[in-house]
Amino acid sequence: xxxxxxxxxxxxxxxxxxxxxxxxxxxxxxxxxxxxxxxxxxxxxxxxxxxxxxxxxxxxxxxxxxxxxxxxxxxxxxxxxxxxxxxxxxxxxxxxxxxxxxxxxxxxxxxxxxxxxxxxxxxxxxxxxxx
Numbered sequence: 001x002x003x004x005x006x007x008x009x010x011x012x013x014x015x016x017x018x019x020x021x022x023x024x025x026x027x028x029x030x031x032x033x034x035x036x037x038x039x040x041x042x043x044x045x046x047x048x049x050x051x052x053x054x055x056x057x058x059x060x061x062x063x064x065x066x067x068x069x070x071x072x073x074x075x076x077x078x079x080x081x082x083x084x085x086x087x088x089x090x091x092x093x094x095x096x097x098x099x100x101x102x103x104x105x106x107x108x109x110x111x112x113x114x115x116x117x118x119x120x121x122x123x124x125x126x127x128x129x130x131x
Contacts, residue, residue, distance in 0.1 A: 058130045067125050075118040082110050 041049075060068070086107045093099040 058126060060126070060129050064125055064129050068122055071118060071121050071125070075114055079111055079114050082114070083107060086110075 086103055090100050090103045090107075093103060
């Protein structure tokens with residue numbers, strides 16, 4: 001921003017130069033720092049407040065956290081077991097692209113089914129925590 005007062009450049013009558021802005025102390029070229037408003041909230045804070053009103057967070061006990069961790073490890077083992085079994089079958093069916101494609105689809109379907117099953121069980125544990 002420039003001040004509203006124009007000064008003539010030294011030695012030139014036709015060129016107008018503007019003075020740079022000055023802060024409170026009179027230093028040219030600097031601006032006063034913005035003072036944060038204590039009452040203003042960031043968009044993140046506002047979004048978190050809305051989220052907590054619609055779906056408050058649930059505190060889990062140590063036993064519930066342990067149960068969730070056990071479910072995760074149990075289903076990770078199930079998924080890994082199915083992947084190993086089906087990948088062995090895919091290796092044997094390497095010469096038949098149709099069979100290999102069907103096995104890949106079967107692996108994806110089983111992984112999706114096991115993940116959905118896991119989430120249902122975890123939701124049940126979380127719902128029990130909110131009661």
